Amino acid sequence: MRRLTVLVAALFMLTANVWAQDSKGIYNKYSDNEEVSAVYISAAMFKLMGKVPSMDVGGGSMDIGSIIKNLDCMYILDSDDPIVSKNIKEDVSKYISKYKFELLMEIKDKGEVVRIYTTGSEKTVTQFIMTAAEADAFTLICLDGTMSRAELEKLIAKATQDMD
Amino acid sequence: MKRLEDIDRLSALDLDRIASDESIKVPVTLKRDIAVTARALEMASKEEEEIVEEKRSATHTRYRKILKMISYPAAAVAVITIGMGLSFQDSVSSPKDTFDDPRMAYVQMEQVFGFISEKMNAGMDIANAAEPVLEKTINALK
Numbered sequence: 001m002r003r004l005t006v007l008v009a010a011l012f013m014l015t016a017n018v019w020a021q022d023s024k025g026i027y028n029k030y031s032d033n034e035e036v037s038a039v040y041i042s043a044a045m046f047k048l049m050g051k052v053p054s055m056d057v058g059g060g061s062m063d064i065g066s067i068i069k070n071l072d073c074m075y076i077l078d079s080d081d082p083i084v085s086k087n088i089k090e091d092v093s094k095y096i097s098k099y100k101f102e103l104l105m106e107i108k109d110k111g112e113v114v115r116i117y118t119t120g121s122e123k124t125v126t127q128f129i130m131t132a133a134e135a136d137a138f139t140l141i142c143l144d145g146t147m148s149r150a151e152l153e154k155l156i157a158k159a160t161q162d163m164d
Numbered sequence: 165m166k167r168l169e170d171i172d173r174l175s176a177l178d179l180d181r182i183a184s185d186e187s188i189k190v191p192v193t194l195k196r197d198i199a200v201t202a203r204a205l206e207m208a209s210k211e212e213e214e215i216v217e218e219k220r221s222a223t224h225t226r227y228r229k230i231l232k233m234i235s236y237p238a239a240a241v242a243v244i245t246i247g248m249g250l251s252f253q254d255s256v257s258s259p260k261d262t263f264d265d266p267r268m269a270y271v272q273m274e275q276v277f278g279f280i281s282e283k284m285n286a287g288m289d290i291a292n293a294a295e296p297v298l299e300k301t302i303n304a305l306k
Contacts, residue, residue: 024257024258024259027259028257028259031259038262039262039272040259040260040261040262041261041262041263041269041272041273042258042261044261045261045263045266045269046269048266048269049266049269049270049273068273073258074273074276075259076276105284105287106287107283107284107286107287107290109286109287109290114283114286114287116280116284130280130283132283141276141279141280
């Protein structure tokens with residue numbers, strides 16, 4: 001009987017761990033940590049933000065209204081603490097490999113590794129994740145929603161054109 | 165000796181007359197026999213009660229054992245279910261909005277897209293810097 005209880009408890013811990021690795025689970029896990037700066041914007045807030053005409057991105061003006069209106073949430077986790085950064089990075093890595101994200105871009109520059117991942121279908125992106133990892137720091141930006149892949153690519157292309 | 169049927173046939177007056185007839189002697193052992201019979205009846209009754217109680221106790225013990233067997237896993241399942249529920253709720257519940265003011269959220273979004281753009285531009289810088297080298301290599305190979 002005790003063995004059964006221990007087995008069930010182990011299964012519970014395993015399941016809880018899997019849940020904790022989910023996207024919002026990662027945010028909930030670290031957002032209250034003193035070593036972490038956390039930002040969360042909900043779908044309701046995006047609606048309140050109303051129609052966003054344009055934003056200055058990369059030195060140019062960009063219409064992100066079409067992207068924003070379809071967002072369910074956006075959150076950021078940022079930490080300069082080596083241990084916390086390492087833990088967030090590990091959880092994000094597990095999450096990304098679990099849900100088979102596509103690596104859109106990887107930039108390695110001056111000891112910083114920036115990776116942009118997306119997941120969804122051919123036409124839509126359901127999640128956009130950007131990670132920026134340094135030796136002792138880690139930043140996670142996550143956009144949840146149903147974004148048009150074409151719109152997102154246009155947005156990225158515009159950002160890169162503006163720097164030319 | 166009178167039989168039961170003979171006694172049944174007797175009237176109340178006859179019975180009263182016989183009872184008051186002091187010529188009939190009461191057997192000496194009657195009192196003792198009655199006491200023995202009463203004691204035997206009492207013992208039989210007690211034994212019967214004990215058997216019933218034993219049976220009840222055995223059933224009770226069996227139920228208690230079954231209950232014990234069920235109660236531990238049931239308690240474990242209950243604790244686990246509550247734990248899983250809390251854990252699940254904690255992991256998937258929507259976090260609280262950081263900003264109350266939509267304008268602040270707007271500014272934050274601006275910064276986020278600016279940050280994404282900045283990082284992507286840095287990547288494009290590296291790619292652009294490598295472009296002449298790549299072109300030179302392609303030309304040399306031609």
